[in-house]
Amino acid sequence: MNLLLVLTGGTICSGVRDGLRTLDTETASLRLVEGFRRSGSPFAGSVRFTAGERFHTLSENMTVSVWNRMLDYFRTVDFSAFDGVIIAHGTDTLAYTASLFALLLTGTGVPVVFVSSNAPLEHGNAYANGSANFRAAVECIGYRIPPGVYVTYRNVTDRRMYLHRACRLRQCGDYSEDFHSAGALDITNLRAETLSGVAGTRPLSGPLLYAADGSLTDCVLNIRPYVGIRYDAYKVEAFRAVLHGTYHSGTACVGDARGPESVLYLLDRCADAGTDLYLSPARNQGEVYDTVPVILGHVRNGGRIQPLYGMTEETAFCKLLLYYSCEGVRTRLPDFLTCNFCGEMLE
Numbered sequence: 329m330n331l332l333l334v335l336t337g338g339t340i341c342s343g344v345r346d347g348l349r350t351l352d353t354e355t356a357s358l359r360l361v362e363g364f365r366r367s368g369s370p371f372a373g374s375v376r377f378t379a380g381e382r383f384h385t386l387s388e389n390m391t392v393s394v395w396n397r398m399l400d401y402f403r404t405v406d407f408s409a410f411d412g413v414i415i416a417h418g419t420d421t422l423a424y425t426a427s428l429f430a431l432l433l434t435g436t437g438v439p440v441v442f443v444s445s446n447a448p449l450e451h452g453n454a455y456a457n458g459s460a461n462f463r464a465a466v467e468c469i470g471y472r473i474p475p476g477v478y479v480t481y482r483n484v485t486d487r488r489m490y491l492h493r494a495c496r497l498r499q500c501g502d503y504s505e506d507f508h509s510a511g512a513l514d515i516t517n518l519r520a521e522t523l524s525g526v527a528g529t530r531p532l533s534g535p536l537l538y539a540a541d542g543s544l545t546d547c548v549l550n551i552r553p554y555v556g557i558r559y560d561a562y563k564v565e566a567f568r569a570v571l572h573g574t575y576h577s578g579t580a581c582v583g584d585a586r587g588p589e590s591v592l593y594l595l596d597r598c599a600d601a602g603t604d605l606y607l608s609p610a611r612n613q614g615e616v617y618d619t620v621p622v623i624l625g626h627v628r629n630g631g632r633i634q635p636l637y638g639m640t641e642e643t644a645f646c647k648l649l650l651y652y653s654c655e656g657v658r659t660r661l662p663d664f665l666t667c668n669f670c671g672e673m674l675e
Contacts, residue, residue: 329371329470332410333357334380336398336425338387338418340445340458349448353382359449360416363459364466371470378410387418387444390425392649396543398425399432403537407436412469414462419444422479422507423499427672428646430477430495434670435535441465442479442494446505457482464489464515471520474528476671480515481507489516491526495643495672510674529671533661536669541656548648550641553580553591560588565601568652570594571608571645572633578611582619585626591633592626599631606665608644610635636665638673 335341341356342349361377381401385394407413413433417425426442433440443465445458453459464480468491477494483506496509515522533539547568551557553575564570572591574580585592598605607623612635623633636644650657651664661667 329374329411330376330378330409331466331469332380332405332413333360333377334382334401334413334415336383336387336390336394336415336417337385338416338420338422338444339448340416340418340443340461341384342386342448343450344448351384351386353384356416356449357382360459360462363449364463367459367463369463369467371466375466375470380405380413385418387420387422387425390418390421392544392546395425395428398429399537399540399544402429402433407438410438412438413440414465414469415440415442416462417442417444419446419500419505419507423497423640423642424646426477426479426494426497427640427643428649430493430670430672431531431643431646431650432537432540433477433535434495434529435475435531436537437475439469439473439475440477440494441468442477444479444481446484457484460489464491464518467518468515468523471518471523473523473526476529479507479509482516483507488514489518491515491523493529493671495670496640496674497642498640499642527671531670532667536650536657539656539660540650540654542654544649544653547652548645550645551594556589557581558588559591559594559597562594562597564594564598564603567603569604569606569648570598571606571636571641571648573641574607574609577617578609579617579619580607580623582622591623595626595631595633596628599628604634605631606634606636606644606648608636608639608641610637612637638668640672640674643672 343352447456479492491513492509549567552573580591
């Protein structure tokens with residue numbers, strides 16, 4: 329089995345020096361591979377790891393520019409030469425990068441698995457989960473998980489190993505080292521039959537890796553609601569689209585429509601600037617609060633707030649970034665923002 333190992337950076341690629349965590353991808357690569365060889369995995373002696381690109385980026389420093397470097401690299405990869413791909417990434421922005429590359433790499437014909445660690449590997453398996461996450465990724469590929477983009481991660485709270493669809497992963501909560509997603513599969517006692525219910529995903533129109541022409545741009549503003557928000561503080565004219573989050577009930581402040589605390593005020597400013605405005609997560613089933621039709625019914629210069637239903641906020645942001653950055657995506661998939669492209673729609 330031949331696996332491509334790509335190291336972006338993050339805690340899983342860090343060591344501790346004088347009390348500070350510092351990137352050390354060379355040592356991390358050796359620790360991951362040598363630790364797996366000694367792990368007792370049924371695949372420990374039958375895997376060949378091919379070193380891929382290293383991006384030397386702490387995940388809190390992840391930018392669209394680094395995403396573009398990753399995108400350029402993966403365009404050069406012959407995926408048919410590998411049985412799978414493992415991408416080591418930090419936890420801080422894992423949900424965003426995993427969501428983006430779930431959209432880009434689904435359909436390449438091999439499983440792609442993101443792995444990370446809650447602590448540097450040198451802390452040992454009793455505390456750091458990186459080696460366990462790496463072993464689970466290799467074994468998922470070895471047990472012939474269907475092609476798709478995944479994340480393997482052992483939560484700290486219950487010490488259970490979970491397999492996530494990358495396009496459904498949510499960011500860690502505050503003061504948490506656990507990851508969650510809709511439909512996550514417990515693979516703590518991983519065997520071939522554990523993966524029997526995992527369905528492969530095929531994008532609606534082939535992998536976007538090659539349709540995403542050119543480079544991604546910083547063209548989407550992501551706003552999260554909070555008490556006291558002032559929409560007059562945002563320079564919406566500098567962006568092609570704005571993604572506005574909601575509270576858990578699918579709502580945002582309407583208040584005085586003419587006041588800067590109202591999302592209706594934001595729509596007016598976006599419509600005047602020619603900037604599209606989207607709302608996600610949004611609800612289209614069951615009872616909703618009476619503020620929701622007020623938000624969705626507000627019109628300014630023919631512009632409305634456009635709801636994006638059924639996906640995580642992380643995936644909604646990545647979809648918008650691809651759609652507004654890449655003409656090839658808009659041309660090939662005009663309904664890209666609302667379609668279930670690679671299984672990202674939550675059931």
